[in-house]
Amino acid sequence: MTDPRRRIPRTDSVLADPRLTKAAEVLGRDLVKSAVVEAQHRARAGEIAPEDVADAADAALSGRPCAASSLRPVLNATGVVVHTNLGRAPLSQAAVEAVRGAAGHTDVEFDLATGARGTRGQGALTALADAVPQAGAAHVVNNNAAALVLCAMALAPGKEIVLSRGELVEIGDGFRIPELLASTGARLREVGTTNRTSVTDYAEAIGPDTGFVLKVHPSNFLVTGFTSAASVAELAALDVPVVVDIGSGLLTPHPLLPDEPDATSALRDGAALVTASGDKLLGGPQAGLVLGEPSLVQRVRRHPAARAMRVDKLTLAALEATLRGPRPPVVAALEADVTQLAARAERMAGALADRGVDARAVSSAAAVGGGGAPGVELPSAAVALPEEYADALRSGNPAVVGRVERGRCLLDLRTLDAENDHTVVTAVLDAVGTVVAGAGRPAADTAGARAGEDVPPCTS
Numbered sequence: 001m002t003d004p005r006r007r008i009p010r011t012d013s014v015l016a017d018p019r020l021t022k023a024a025e026v027l028g029r030d031l032v033k034s035a036v037v038e039a040q041h042r043a044r045a046g047e048i049a050p051e052d053v054a055d056a057a058d059a060a061l062s063g064r065p066c067a068a069s070s071l072r073p074v075l076n077a078t079g080v081v082v083h084t085n086l087g088r089a090p091l092s093q094a095a096v097e098a099v100r101g102a103a104g105h106t107d108v109e110f111d112l113a114t115g116a117r118g119t120r121g122q123g124a125l126t127a128l129a130d131a132v133p134q135a136g137a138a139h140v141v142n143n144n145a146a147a148l149v150l151c152a153m154a155l156a157p158g159k160e161i162v163l164s165r166g167e168l169v170e171i172g173d174g175f176r177i178p179e180l181l182a183s184t185g186a187r188l189r190e191v192g193t194t195n196r197t198s199v200t201d202y203a204e205a206i207g208p209d210t211g212f213v214l215k216v217h218p219s220n221f222l223v224t225g226f227t228s229a230a231s232v233a234e235l236a237a238l239d240v241p242v243v244v245d246i247g248s249g250l251l252t253p254h255p256l257l258p259d260e261p262d263a264t265s266a267l268r269d270g271a272a273l274v275t276a277s278g279d280k281l282l283g284g285p286q287a288g289l290v291l292g293e294p295s296l297v298q299r300v301r302r303h304p305a306a307r308a309m310r311v312d313k314l315t316l317a318a319l320e321a322t323l324r325g326p327r328p329p330v331v332a333a334l335e336a337d338v339t340q341l342a343a344r345a346e347r348m349a350g351a352l353a354d355r356g357v358d359a360r361a362v363s364s365a366a367a368v369g370g371g372g373a374p375g376v377e378l379p380s381a382a383v384a385l386p387e388e389y390a391d392a393l394r395s396g397n398p399a400v401v402g403r404v405e406r407g408r409c410l411l412d413l414r415t416l417d418a419e420n421d422h423t424v425v426t427a428v429l430d431a432v433g434t435v436v437a438g439a440g441r442p443a444a445d446t447a448g449a450r451a452g453e454d455v456p457p458c459t460s
């Protein structure tokens, strides 16, 4: 009798199995190797046949997440264009390519022509300068909160930051801009009231202790009725630096969002510095932009804490590509034509109804989101499903996140690239089983629909 151990395939030959080679590319060789070793143990113990070692390793790995990262891609069908819980702006294809290109070694801080050290992220800074000629200089940090902290540290150490009581904004997850600023040691000098603050209120508070005047865009709430606020131009006449936190990162005015502040206008009106996020309406990676007067940007850039807020090469690559490349997805979603959205909704609902799914095309109201433009409704179109689909779609693969409204699960198409319509239809058909099992209703006719060939390609 031959010793069965003899026949256990060697680790290297099992690892050469194409399925395992492929798995090693995403999961890493160590993880795949440990699955192989485990399968070899099982073969030695007689639990599986020696020729099944590769199969067993593959099966063990298939139970794992399909990538080395546990973050899963989500299709955003919420109709909220900038959704903080879903990672805010999805990167453009150009930005994704740039990130891929910069992922290895790259010349982020190196001059390939001379072999000497170069200015870090020069390409992104030049792209910003080109996008906002009004800005004399630019600096990039990790996010807008960091930009504000750095401005406070560099321009108001031991001094006062004068700001309106109507602009004491909580940005989310319990973080508040006044507390953020106070954490730097700067003192906050609140002026005016919740609903009304005049330029005189600021003027009376300004003195030798003033570091700067801060204007914060109330980006996630609206105060209506008996209200007034001082404009950037009025504040700029006060002879102290005015820092404007515009929030969303519009670099120039956008016709669809007339009330949303933008960097160019704020600087033209006399702001010394503008701060903004990179991953809201700008549509790029998480980043904080500081734009404005060269001498002040230089003070911000050279502050010791700037090093702690430095962005990595991936952010710089994605930011530059967002600025230089084609319209990013956030802007495409904002500008999408509602009649085209409606046509997509009709096609998708039709394809689903043909398979027995209770799906209807409905009109809907999308929103810009916590990233800006509170109160602005973007006319949109959605596929309306029974409410139970919300849970099933969210836990599907890929995860599709819709929104529940008046007892229906709406899949809003404004925030979905048309390229994904087919995938969403397939996800709904996949969810039918789960929904039906939960509701105890007869199964819809999904036979053959999984392949989804009957869904017409989208033209928009």
Ligand SMILES: *Cc1c(COP(=O)(O)O)cnc(C)c1O
Pocket: 143, 144, 145, 146, 169, 171, 216, 217, 218, 219, 220, 245, 246, 247, 248, 276, 277, 278, 287, 288, 370, 371, 372
């Ligand atoms: C979103 C926002 C912030 C915070 O920006 P992050 O990039 O998330 O740090 C600060 N101020 C305003 C007005 C905002 O809208």
